[in-house]
Amino acid sequence: MARMIFPDQTDTRDLPAIQAKLATIGITLRHWPAPAQARSLELMEKAVLDDAEKQELLAVVDDRFEELKREAGYATRDMIVIHENIPGLAEMLAKFEKIHYHTDDEVRYILAGKGYFGFVESDGKQFMLEVTAGDYINVPANTEHWFILGDSKRIKAVRYFIDTSGWTPVYTGRALQFAD
Ligand SMILES: [Fe+2]
Known part of the structure; x- marks a missing residue:
């Protein structure tokens, strides 16, 4: 479940409050429970997945892909x-x-696994969002953000694309308000 973290290190896990703040900069966060079947859990525990195992896990969550295809025109997905x-x-x-x-x-x-997105509000303030199993996030095109992995160095996520050619980072040069 997502956790929002501020530069003074205060945080919140209040999902409606987090969703509301994200919505002000166009970001959608949903709670989509991660697969809980024994075989899925076994795959998600492994450090490395081969291509067949990735496809197996992707198939378990393909109802979500179908929903995104219908809703928003997502055309491809893979697993990182x-x-x-x-x-x-x-x-x-x-x-x-x-x-x-x-x-x-x-x-x-x-x-x-776990990772951290960082975002810039319209007034220039910044905050971070810890994402873990069951978090679905859509960061719209042209939204300033950054991403770090944190200490665990492990994450498994489905990536959905409309057009993979648009997925190259464009750096804005803005400084981070968070210490390393
Ligand atoms: Fe990015």
Whole structure:
């Protein structure tokens, strides 16, 4: 379940309040319970998934993909599995820890692990959102944000795309209000 964190380190888990604040900058957050079947849990516990295992887990949540196709025209989806032993992990994560936007929506359904999105409000204030299993988030195109993994270095998430060509970070150069 999502947790909102402010620069003074205060936080909240009040989902309606979090959703309302996110909505002011166009972001949708939904609670979609993660799969709970024994086989899904077994896959979500593994550090690494091969392609067949990714497809197996994607199939379990394909009703969500069908909903997004109907609702908003999402055309493709894949599964990203990040773990502490991926070669080049630090370089990969460094691309997303600076404030940026994309020209396509950034849509993620977290199945396991943990990560942190950061956002900029219209008045320039910043906050972070801890996302864990069961959090679905849609960050619209051109919304300033950043992403860090935190200490666990593991996350499994479904990524939904309208057009993958728009999913390159464009850096805005804005400074973070959060200490490392
Ligand atoms: Fe991004």
